[in-house]
Amino acid sequence: MNKKKTALLVSAASLVLLICVILALIYTGMLHINNPSKKKYPIRGVDVSHYQGEVDWDRLKEENIQFAYIKATEGSKHKDVQFDKNWSDAQCVDLRIGAYHFFSLDSPGTDQAENFCSTVTPVEKMLPPVLQETFDDYDLWIRDVxxxxxxxxxxxxxxxxxxxxxxxxxxxxxxxxxNGFCGSEEEFDKY
Structure with a gap:
């Protein structure tokens, strides 16, 4: 094989390897393709549910997290098994918290609202509740990774x-x- 073909094959193999490494880094969460500017969006937060298991809120706060949305309910009967502990423990580390409801089409909205309201105890400086569904007259929480x-x-x-x-x-x-908040620290404090 001549040098030109060898160089072409080595280049192609290197490119394929590089693509595989980048995809592996994205898949494992070590490389983020959508990581907004901390200067433009300085307020950072997380949303958690039972999928994260037991949360060490002190350690999470050390990650420069300013807020957390905690899954409370889903549908008209389900309550997230970690909600009470997360709700209580997150308050102990002085995070702004809010609760979210995973809207389901299997039951009326009023039943789902009752489930949410009976689960979530309002706290001082609580963030507004969030629904999976969005409507024109309410703040929008978008997801696009x-x-x-x-x-x-x-x-x-x-x-x-x-x-x-x-x-x-x-x-x-x-x-x-x-998650990021669209606004300054002052706007977040007033929210």
Whole structure:
């Protein structure tokens, strides 16, 4: 084989190897393709559920997390098994917290609202409740782990990663969702 063909094969093999390494880093949560600027979005938070297992909120707070949305309920009957512990423990480390409800089409909205309201005890400086479904008159929490939000859309929270690895939790789920707040620290304090 001549030198030109050998060089071409080595280059092609190197490119394939590089692509495989990049994909492996993305898959394992070591490389984030959608990691917004901390200067533009300085307020960072997580959303957690039973999938993260037991959360060490002190360690998670050390990861420069300012807020957490905690799964409370799903549908009209389900309550996240970790909700009470997460809700209580997150307050002990002075994080802004909010609860979210995973909306289901299997039961009326009023039944789901009752489930949520009977589960979540309001606390001081609590973030507004979040539903999986969004409506025009409410703040928008968007999820897009591949692209930045459309600049023409008015959003409040953006889940930009579902494959982040932080310290402070020990569940079967290795990854944690990362979220950004669209606003300054002053705006977040007033929210």
């Amino acid at each position: 591949y692209r930045k939000p459309d600049p023409t859309v008015k959003w409040t929270f953006w889940q930009y990663s579902n494959r982040h690895v932080l310290s402070g939790y020990s569940g079967n789920e290795r990854y944690i969702d990362m």
